[in-house]
Amino acid sequence: MTESNKAIDLYDVTIIGGGPAGMYAAFYSGMRNMKTKLIEAKDELGGYLHMYPEKTIWDVGGIPPIRCDKLIEWLSKQARTFDPTLLFGQKMIGFARQPDGTLLLETDTGERHHTRTVIIAIGRGVAQLQKLDIEGADRFEVTNLYYTLQDLNSFRGRRVLVSGGGNTAVDWARELADVADRVTVVHRRDEFTAMERHVEEMRRVVDVRTPYAVERLHGDGDAVRQVTIRHVETGAFERLDVDAVVVNHGYNRDYGSLREWGLTIGEWGLTVNNQAETNIPGIFAAGDCSTHSSKVRLIAGAFVDAVLALNSAKRYIDPSAAPMAYVSSHNDRFRELNKQLTR
Numbered sequence: 001m002t003e004s005n006k007a008i009d010l011y012d013v014t015i016i017g018g019g020p021a022g023m024y025a026a027f028y029s030g031m032r033n034m035k036t037k038l039i040e041a042k043d044e045l046g047g048y049l050h051m052y053p054e055k056t057i058w059d060v061g062g063i064p065p066i067r068c069d070k071l072i073e074w075l076s077k078q079a080r081t082f083d084p085t086l087l088f089g090q091k092m093i094g095f096a097r098q099p100d101g102t103l104l105l106e107t108d109t110g111e112r113h114h115t116r117t118v119i120i121a122i123g124r125g126v127a128q129l130q131k132l133d134i135e136g137a138d139r140f141e142v143t144n145l146y147y148t149l150q151d152l153n154s155f156r157g158r159r160v161l162v163s164g165g166g167n168t169a170v171d172w173a174r175e176l177a178d179v180a181d182r183v184t185v186v187h188r189r190d191e192f193t194a195m196e197r198h199v200e201e202m203r204r205v206v207d208v209r210t211p212y213a214v215e216r217l218h219g220d221g222d223a224v225r226q227v228t229i230r231h232v233e234t235g236a237f238e239r240l241d242v243d244a245v246v247v248n249h250g251y252n253r254d255y256g257s258l259r260e261w262g263l264t265i266g267e268w269g270l271t272v273n274n275q276a277e278t279n280i281p282g283i284f285a286a287g288d289c290s291t292h293s294s295k296v297r298l299i300a301g302a303f304v305d306a307v308l309a310l311n312s313a314k315r316y317i318d319p320s321a322a323p324m325a326y327v328s329s330h331n332d333r334f335r336e337l338n339k340q341l342t343r
């Protein structure tokens, strides 16, 4: 990227990713009086929390059990406290250092963003569904091979094969059992990585085949009509008649172009020190995408990472700045807001 950055507004910090780490960073940067932009690849804030919106979260400090979709709502409200610029539907794909040390970021829409610092908070990257690794399977995606479950009613009276063994697959199987003619769950291990109570309930209402893996899809035109499954230990094959196949094999980490940017990436993500600094000056990382010796891969851990990253970004811009923000009860920025709340 060599184009001029003259016409583009300069921000103190640009946060990449709108999950818990990014949302909390957007809030905390307001406490540090920084001009803030957040860029999220999807069209809403929330990040990975959208993968389990109906679940109850118990382990966020100070918040009694709460449905995850409610937590998204509250986090997103808090993130907007100081009116950061929020941009959606743009995935950061690259950056270029400018002669004055600032950074010019590029997103996949071709837009550019000018910033003094960057906080990368991309979690597992833009989550990519792990698809069936079977040649030609993609041609059935237009008919009766599904990777998401949107309209339960469309499965009414059908024979459905569900492949997968995690929370989502188990939940889908239970829901499908209410409407489908028959549900068969195929999983490569005998154990399911889902809530025990849900697994028990699923076993009562569907036909469970373990340890089996989907081996082949047999089509009639563009629709799957039969599926060959293979016993993982004996290698024995079985062929099942189906009207629909639903797959949930989880999500792949997608760090896309991060490596090309020259960032150090270890087995568990972007390597940062205990100040959330990456190996590139002015670029910090927080949340599930980063790794350090005291890492806590939970929402609470993402908040702490966000605070560390923000404080480091502040001091990168102004080395004489205080190491952290004043606590909220002493912070000038809240004085007026407090008055509004008590009016």
Ligand SMILES: Cc1cc2nc3c(=O)[nH]c(=O)nc-3n(C[C@H](O)[C@H](O)[C@H](O)COP(=O)(O)OP(=O)(O)OC[C@H]3O[C@@H](n4cnc5c(N)ncnc54)[C@H](O)[C@@H]3O)c2cc1C
Binding pocket: 016, 017, 018, 019, 020, 021, 022, 039, 040, 041, 042, 045, 046, 047, 048, 049, 051, 052, 056, 057, 058, 059, 060, 090, 091, 092, 093, 121, 122, 123, 124, 125, 126, 127, 167, 286, 287, 288, 289, 297, 298, 299, 300, 302
């Ligand atoms: C099934 C399940 C249950 C869980 N339950 C709990 C729980 O009960 N309690 C708890 O504390 N934690 C729980 N967790 C963990 C928690 O969800 C994560 O620790 C948390 O979401 C991490 O937040 P994050 O902001 O780092 O990343 P994410 O939530 O993954 O957000 C990253 C965001 O960055 C965006 N993004 C990615 N790449 C780009 C890009 N290049 N440009 C722009 N945007 C980008 C993504 O679209 C996403 O919105 C659970 C996780 C799972 C999988």
